[in-house]
Amino acid sequence: MKQENIRNFSIIAHIDHGKSTIADRILEITKAVSKREIKEQMLDSMDIERERGITIKLNTVRLKYEYKNEEYMLNLIDTPGHVDFSYEVSRSLAASDGAILVVDATQGIEAQTIANMYLALDNNLTIIPIINKIDLPSADIEKVKKELIDTFGFKDDEIILTSAKTGVGIKELVEAIIDRVPSPKGNINKPLKALVFDSLYDSYRGVLTLGRIFDGRIKVHDKIEFMQTGSVYEVTELFVYNPTFTKVSELTSGEVGYIVASIKTLEDVHVGDTITLENNKCDKALPGYKPMQQVVFTGLYPTEANKYNELREALMKLKLNDASLTFEPETSEALGFGFRCGFLGLLHMDVIEERLEREFNLNLIATSPSVVWEVMLTNGEVVKIDSPQKLPPPGKIKTISEPYILTNVFTPSEYIGPLMELCQDKRGIYKSIEYLTPERAILHYELPLCEIVYDFFDKLKSISKGYASFDYELIGYRPSNLVKMDILVNGSLVDALSTIVHKDFAYNRGKVVVNNLKELIPRQLFSVPIQAAIGSKVIARSDIKALRKDVLAKCYGGDVSRKKKLLEKQKEGKKRMKQIGNVEIPQEAFLAVLSNEEIND
Amino acid sequence: MTSSVYIHIPFCNNICSYCSFTKFYYDKEKVKKYLKALKKEVLEKYKGELIKTLYIGGGTPSSLSLSELKELFKIVKIFKLDANYEFTFEVNPDIDDVKIKFLKDNQVNRISMGVERVNDKYLKFLGRCHDFKLVEDKIKTFNKVGLDNINVDLIYALPSETLKDLEEELTAILSLNVKHISTYSLMIEEHTKLYINKVKPIDEDLDYEMYKLIIKKLKEHGFKHYEISNFSKSNYEARHNLVYWNNQEYYGFGLSSSGYFNNIRYTNTSNLAKYIEGNYVKEFETLSKKDILSYALILGLRKIDGINLKEFNLKYKVNLLDLYNIRDLIKNKKLQIEDGNLKISYDKIYISNSILINFVGE
Numbered sequence: 026m027k028q029e030n031i032r033n034f035s036i037i038a039h040i041d042h043g044k045s046t047i048a049d050r051i052l053e054i055t056k057a058v059s060k061r062e063i064k065e066q067m068l069d070s071m072d073i074e075r076e077r078g079i080t081i082k083l084n085t086v087r088l089k090y091e092y093k094n095e096e097y098m099l100n101l102i103d104t105p106g107h108v109d110f111s112y113e114v115s116r117s118l119a120a121s122d123g124a125i126l127v128v129d130a131t132q133g134i135e136a137q138t139i140a141n142m143y144l145a146l147d148n149n150l151t152i153i154p155i156i157n158k159i160d161l162p163s164a165d166i167e168k169v170k171k172e173l174i175d176t177f178g179f180k181d182d183e184i185i186l187t188s189a190k191t192g193v194g195i196k197e198l199v200e201a202i203i204d205r206v207p208s209p210k211g212n213i214n215k216p217l218k219a220l221v222f223d224s225l226y227d228s229y230r231g232v233l234t235l236g237r238i239f240d241g242r243i244k245v246h247d248k249i250e251f252m253q254t255g256s257v258y259e260v261t262e263l264f265v266y267n268p269t270f271t272k273v274s275e276l277t278s279g280e281v282g283y284i285v286a287s288i289k290t291l292e293d294v295h296v297g298d299t300i301t302l303e304n305n306k307c308d309k310a311l312p313g314y315k316p317m318q319q320v321v322f323t324g325l326y327p328t329e330a331n332k333y334n335e336l337r338e339a340l341m342k343l344k345l346n347d348a349s350l351t352f353e354p355e356t357s358e359a360l361g362f363g364f365r366c367g368f369l370g371l372l373h374m375d376v377i378e379e380r381l382e383r384e385f386n387l388n389l390i391a392t393s394p395s396v397v398w399e400v401m402l403t404n405g406e407v408v409k410i411d412s413p414q415k416l417p418p419p420g421k422i423k424t425i426s427e428p429y430i431l432t433n434v435f436t437p438s439e440y441i442g443p444l445m446e447l448c449q450d451k452r453g454i455y456k457s458i459e460y461l462t463p464e465r466a467i468l469h470y471e472l473p474l475c476e477i478v479y480d481f482f483d484k485l486k487s488i489s490k491g492y493a494s495f496d497y498e499l500i501g502y503r504p505s506n507l508v509k510m511d512i513l514v515n516g517s518l519v520d521a522l523s524t525i526v527h528k529d530f531a532y533n534r535g536k537v538v539v540n541n542l543k544e545l546i547p548r549q550l551f552s553v554p555i556q557a558a559i560g561s562k563v564i565a566r567s568d569i570k571a572l573r574k575d576v577l578a579k580c581y582g583g584d585v586s587r588k589k590k591l592l593e594k595q596k597e598g599k600k601r602m603k604q605i606g607n608v609e610i611p612q613e614a615f616l617a618v619l620s621n622e623e624i625n626d
Numbered sequence: 627m628t629s630s631v632y633i634h635i636p637f638c639n640n641i642c643s644y645c646s647f648t649k650f651y652y653d654k655e656k657v658k659k660y661l662k663a664l665k666k667e668v669l670e671k672y673k674g675e676l677i678k679t680l681y682i683g684g685g686t687p688s689s690l691s692l693s694e695l696k697e698l699f700k701i702v703k704i705f706k707l708d709a710n711y712e713f714t715f716e717v718n719p720d721i722d723d724v725k726i727k728f729l730k731d732n733q734v735n736r737i738s739m740g741v742e743r744v745n746d747k748y749l750k751f752l753g754r755c756h757d758f759k760l761v762e763d764k765i766k767t768f769n770k771v772g773l774d775n776i777n778v779d780l781i782y783a784l785p786s787e788t789l790k791d792l793e794e795e796l797t798a799i800l801s802l803n804v805k806h807i808s809t810y811s812l813m814i815e816e817h818t819k820l821y822i823n824k825v826k827p828i829d830e831d832l833d834y835e836m837y838k839l840i841i842k843k844l845k846e847h848g849f850k851h852y853e854i855s856n857f858s859k860s861n862y863e864a865r866h867n868l869v870y871w872n873n874q875e876y877y878g879f880g881l882s883s884s885g886y887f888n889n890i891r892y893t894n895t896s897n898l899a900k901y902i903e904g905n906y907v908k909e910f911e912t913l914s915k916k917d918i919l920s921y922a923l924i925l926g927l928r929k930i931d932g933i934n935l936k937e938f939n940l941k942y943k944v945n946l947l948d949l950y951n952i953r954d955l956i957k958n959k960k961l962q963i964e965d966g967n968l969k970i971s972y973d974k975i976y977i978s979n980s981i982l983i984n985f986v987g988e
Contacts, residue, residue, distance in 0.1 A: 548830070550980065573834035575977040578810045578855045583632050583870050584884040585925060586891050586911055589986055592924060596983040 026098045028213075028279040032206045033100045033237065035118055035150075037141035038127035039134075039494060043157040046189035047127055047198075048103060052268065054195050055088040055099065085117075085223070085235055085281055087267045092203050099202060100281040102222070102237075104141075112317065112369075115144045116222040116296050119313060120237035120281065123151040123206030125198065130156045130164035130186075134172045134461070136435035136494035142177060151206050154179050155198060160188040176461050209239075211278030217241035217249070218307040219276075219284075219300040224291055226345035230262065232288035235281070236300055240307065242277040248303040249286060252310040253295055257303050258286035291348040317349045319367030320428070320499065321374055321478055322411040324355050324392035324521060325381070326363030328601055328612070332387060333362045339385035340364060343377060350377060355412070359519040359605045360390055365412055371478060388601050390612050392521045393619045394478045399426040399502050413523040416509050419560065425525070426502040427473050431456070434468040434485065436493035441466060443488045451476035452527060471500065475525070479619035510535060510564075512542070512618065513556040515608050524618050535565035541617040546610055548572035553608055628887045629678040630869040631705060633664070634880030635687040635698070636898070639720075643753035643819035644781065644812060648882035648896045649685045656898065657690060660881070661697045663902045667879050668704055678708045679866035679876075683738070688717035692724060699732050707733065712865040714738055714777075719756040719764050726764070730771040736864075737768055738808075741778040744798040745791065748784055753819065758798060765802050775862060777806035782840065783833045784812055785825060792836050796843045805862035808855055809840050837976055854928050854975060871929050873922040882908075889913045891921075918942070919949060923985040927961075927978065932969025950984055 038044040088099040104117045118124060124145045128138055145152055154177070156169050166186060173179045185201060187194030211218075223235040236243075243249065247260045264270045264283040276282040288294060296317070299310035327336045340352050351367035368374040374394060381387050397411045401423045410416055416425075432453075436444055441458065448455070448470040456469040472481075477497070485493050510531055512522035522542075526534050535557030542555045550572055557565040577588055602609040637652045637660075650656060680702070690698060707713070714736040715729055729737070743749045744758045761778075768776060780799060782792055799807065811833055814820045827833070841851055849857040853871060856864065869876050878885030882896040892910035895901050911917070919942060926933035938946045946968060947953060955961040960981045962971050970978050 550977065570831065572977050572980065573830045574811070574837075575979040576811075576854060576975070577979060578813070583876060583878055583886075584893060585870060585886075585921060586884065586893060586909075589921065589924060592979060592983050592986045595979060596987045599983065 026096075026280075028211065029208045030095060031098045031100070031209055031279040032123065032202050033102060033121045033209060033279070033281060034123040034125065034202055034206050035102045035104050035121040035145075036125045036127060037104060037114070037118070037138075037145055039129070039132070039137040039141075042127050042129040042132065042135075042138070043189050044127050047125065047155075047157060047187065047195075048101060050189050050192055050195045051099075051101060051199060052086065052088065054192075054199055055090050085266060087265045087281065089267075090199060090203070092200060097203055098280075099199070102281065112315065113223070113296060114141060115148070115313070116220070118145055118148045118150060119311070120220050120222040121148070121150060122209060123153065123202065125202070126152050126154045127157050128154065128169055128173065130158045130166055130169055131161050133165075133169045133465070134176055134435075136433055136467075136496050139176070139435065139467075140433065140496045152177075152179075153185065153198070153201050153205055154183060155185045155187050155194070157187050157189055159186050159193065160191050172462060172465070209279030211238065211240045213240070213242060213278045215240040215278075216305045216307040217243055217247075217300065217302045218311065219243065220311050221251070221294060221296055221298045221300060223296060224294040224348070226291055230285045230287075232285075232291055232294050233264070234284045234286070234288070234294050234300070236276075236284055237281045238276050238278050239311065240278050241302075242275050243284065243300070243302075244275040249284070249300050250303045250306070251294070252299040252301060253314055254293065254298065256293060258288055260284060260286050291345055294348070296348075317369065318499075319349070319351050319369060320396065320474065321368045321371060321394050322397065323366055323368075323374060323394040324357065324360070324363050324412065325352075325366050325378070326357065326360040326390045326392075326521075326603075328388040328390055328603055330361045335385065336364065336381070336387055336389070339381050339387060340366070342385075343380060347377075349373065357392075357414070357521045359521045360392070360603060363390075367411065371482065390521075390603055390615055392615050393524060395525070396428050396475045396478065398507070398525065400424075401426070413509055413525045414520050416525065419508075424504045425507040426504045427475060427507065429471050429500050429503050430474050430477070430497040431500045432468070432470045432472055432477075432495055432497045434470070434493055434495040436466060436468060436489055438464055438466050440489040440493055441468060444468060444485065444493060445470075447481075447484055447488055448472060451481060452530075472497075473503075473505065473527075474499070479616070508559050510538075511558050512538065513554075513558060513563075514542075514546075514610065515553045515606055517606055518558075519605055519610075521615055522618050531559060532564050535559075537620060537623055538618050539565045539567040540623050541620055542614055543567040543569050545614045545617055546608070549608055628673075628675050628875040628877055629708070630866060630874065630876035631672075631677055631680045632866075632876060632878045632880075632883055632885070633680075633682045633698075633701075634684060634878070634883040634894075635682060635690065636660070636685040636881045637689050638684065638686040639689045639718075640755045641753065641819075643751065643823075644814070646815040646818050647685065650898065652689050654691075657694050659902050660898070661694065661701070663904065664698075664880055665701045665704075666904060667906050668701055671877060671879070672704060674706060676708045677705045678711055679869055680705065680707070680711065680713045681866040682714070683716045686718050686740075687715060688721040688725060692728060695725060695728060702733070712736055714864070714866055716740070717764075719761045721764060723767055726767050726773075727771055730773055734773070736775040736777070737773055738777040738779070738806075739764070741799065741802075742781045743784075744795045748787070748791075748795075751784060752781065762802065765804065774805070776802075776804040777808060777864065778802065778804050780807060780809045780840075781812050782809060782836050783828050785828060787828065787836075789832075789835060789839055792839055793843065796840065800843070800847050806856070806858040806864060807844060807849065809857070810855055811837065834976055852930050854930075854978065868929075871925045873918070873925050889918070919944065920985050923949070924982045927968075927970050927982060930969065930972070930975070932964075932967040934967050935963070936966060938968075955981065955984065 036044045036047055085102045090097045090099055102117045102121050104114045154173050156166055170184055185194050185198050218240040219236040219238045221234055221236050225233050227233055245260050248257055250257045262285040263273050263276055265273055297314040301307045327333055344350050349369050352364040355363055355365040378391055397409050399407055399409055401407050402421050403423050451472055453470040453472045459467045506528045507525050508528050510524050510526050511518050539555045539557050546569055552571045553569040555567050556563045602611045636649045638649045639652050713734050715734045716738045718740050741761050742752055742754055814825050844857045851857050852863055875887040881901050882894055884893045890910050890912055892907050894906050895908040935946055959971055960974055970981055
């Protein structure tokens with residue numbers, strides 16, 4: 026197809042504003058799928074994606090559309106919609122020439138609307154703003170229009186009104202893509218220059234690399250080179266997805282497609298890398314490449330020790346399709362053998378844990394998530410540690426630094442007060458407030474990353490009745506007065522419960538933690554003291570009373586099968602607990618150490 | 627050899643706030659159809675064995691009218707009773723004297739009365755429609771017609787109850803001079819009024835104190851604590867319930883009843899329409915050797931005296947002490963051997979589940 030008739034575009038939106046359903050309707054109107062085949066959210070292929078309504082892995086689809094007697098090729102480049110995956114978003118935007126900005130008619134602009142919009146502008150994309158869900162009774166089209174005009178400077182007549190539910194505005198939208206988004210401007214005669222913006226693993230073919238061809242062409246049997254890593258492979262197959270995998274013999278400038286080259290592992294393919302030909306290299310790589318950075322770490326342990334190998338295999342399988350997941354073996358005296366896993370962010374961590382439990386049927390203990398600390402030793406050496414257990418002894422430490430973030434908390438103005446209080450409680454440093462309109466503001470705080478890894482997001486949502494949203498960027502390391510707080514259960518230190526806390530907050534935190542553990546750990550056959558300690562100094566203590574009652578008193582007219590089932594269920598529940606010494610500790614307890622407030626029983 | 631029968635009568639005049647059994651408001655038409663289906667089920671399953679214990683429970687069996695009771699007892703006549711039989715009938719204190727006489731005249735020799743509480747405040751909380759005066763009267767009537775093998779149920783650990791309250795209740799109950807007392811700590815189960823009203827259980831420590839008080843008080847008055855929840859004067863243990871705890875076979879007839887024979891444990895449907903159509907069984911479990919041993923342990927260890935080693939080894943052709951982690955449990959003083967019996971250490975009876983779970987699952 027000639028480049029003039031190609032359009033490469035993405036859809037960007039805040040979570041839940043209807044990005045995936047807009048994509049579904051576009052697929053429908055371009056007849057890529059018949060109505061009958063449409064499942065809700067066609068492009069989100071994992072169950073979890075559909076259930077949570079979020080897009081984790083990218084999918085890109087080639088569509089055909091007749092317009093003014095010309096045939097057009099539309100490449101819809103789907104992007105993940107969450108801050109954890111912002112680098113992936115930015116790379117898929119780099120593969121596009123335009124973007125549809127979806128804003129919910131009932132919600133208006135939110136944090137990720139802005140974050141994604143800025144990413145799109147960074148990539149010089151043509152933006153088509155749309156207001157979606159106009160069919161809803163609570164839609165306030167005029168207000169949202171005004172926000173779009175005031176915040177981003179759109180013109181009234183640029184904004185398209187749609188309802189992905191009823192299909193209103195979709196045709197207008199598709200035609201606006203053709204009219205407004207520029208066609209690719211590559212040079213087919215130059216050496217190959219293609220951007221890697223996603224990859225996925227297929228158990229028969231190995232890695233499928235998803236690329237956008239900027240210049241030149243790629244054919245089967247070409248020897249390609251990944252410019253960042255220098256590795257060379259021979260192309261064995263080329264595919265496009267429309268939306269089934271269809272083989273093609275070549276991809277030319279302006280096009281998007283899957284490249285198969287007998288690549289064994291995803292780690293060999295880096296999103297953001299540039300592909301060229303080994304014997305006819307392009308002048309220089311595309312800009313913007315950066316290796317992936319894990320920011321949140323947690324220890325994952327099987328509740329039953331004999332499931333260690335199963336956990337390792339499951340992690341390896343997940344990693345095949347998600348190069349951003351890292352893991353290395355870790356040993357805990359309390360929990361046995363497990364893995365220290367690194368994630369791009371909190372959502373990423375949640376999704377992986379859920380997939381391990383659901384798809385691989387594993388019972389896991391997750392230790393409290395942590396960040397990467399920079400420890401300067403007295404001898405001047407700097408070490409990075411991603412787990413409290415790895416902290417060197419106090420005598421060897423000169424300073425500990427922790428990562429800080431800058432938040433963009435996007436909120437209706439009435440919640441500014443309570444949200445500021447939340448940020449202060451989390452050791453936040455106030456920077457500024459920007460008012461977008463008198464009713465909406467963005468709150469900027471600098472916060473230690475470790476303060477948001479536990480319940481910040483939930484709190485933010487509950488304080489603002491769900492209206493506030495936020496994202497963040499890492500802004501570097503700062504020294505803090507941090508200490509390691511240990512937890513002793515029945516007199517022995519449980520390493521997996523240790524945390525690194527700010528010294529000024531340690532006493533309070535310790536009190537809360539021992540009280541919460543008291544609520545979360547069920548009574549045992551004997552009474553169990555729970556203590557929080559810094560070094561050898563106990564700072565808080567609480568006691569779990571001995572078990573007094575665990576009995577089935579009633580006998581149901583001979584229904585002893587039920588009795589047995591109840592006992593079996595009780596035993597199953599015990600399996601999900603971890604036996605530490607002679608105390609059984611449930612999974613939730615390992616996360617409780619991060620909580621700031623007491624559980625209300 | 628199956629020699630016990632349980633029959634369930636799922637009708638009540640009043641629904642109690644704590645009850646999660648299968649039951650319906652009394653309805654003449656339903657009763658008629660039900661008794662017809664019950665008769666059919668008995669005729670289909672019963673193979674003519676000599677029956678040593680028979681138990682009619684509910685629901686409220688005494689809610690049936692006299693003519694309905696007559697129909698029910700025509701079904702009872704199908705069973706061949708052993709010379710030394712025990713035939714228990716469950717009643718509410720509101721039973722009338724004509725029915726009492728009828729039971730006496732129709733082979734019933736043991737009564738189980740739902741007394742539950744003495745104090746009106748607590749009776750009202752439980753949704754019971756009688757007072758203690760009525761209980762005293764009816765117990766007298768039963769004694770007068772010659773039915774003196776009587777059990778009464780008592781529910782304790784009610785919200786706001788104190789040890790002093792319980793002590794008073796026990797004193798009143800003991801004054802009835804019954805032979806058998808069953809006590810249950812209040813369980814708030816799903817599908818009950820209490821559950822819907824979000825009633826919370828009392829503190830676990832207080833609950834245990836109450837249990838100890840009951841044991842102390844009943845023992846002082848000559849009762850033997852012979853099962854977790856059951857106390858009796860000597861030789862008045864519930865023989866029918868001992869069939870369950872001894873892992874012996876029994877027929878279960880009627881809606882939602884359970885039975886055990888030929889290595890199968892089954893539970894009947896709780897759906898009245900299905901039952902009347904003749905689709906009796908809802909689910910059944912075919913027992914492996916391992917299942918049988920598992921049941922023998924979780925049931926047998928409910929008895930305070932536990933399981934007789936010699937009898938067990940003979941019946942199941944294994945050495946009980948070799949099963950599961952029993953030796954370890956003995957070492958940890960959770961189980962003990964006394965007079966040739968394996969039993970749960972008496973101070974651990976109220977946390978028996980934490981021991982019994984060793985004998986279920988993988």
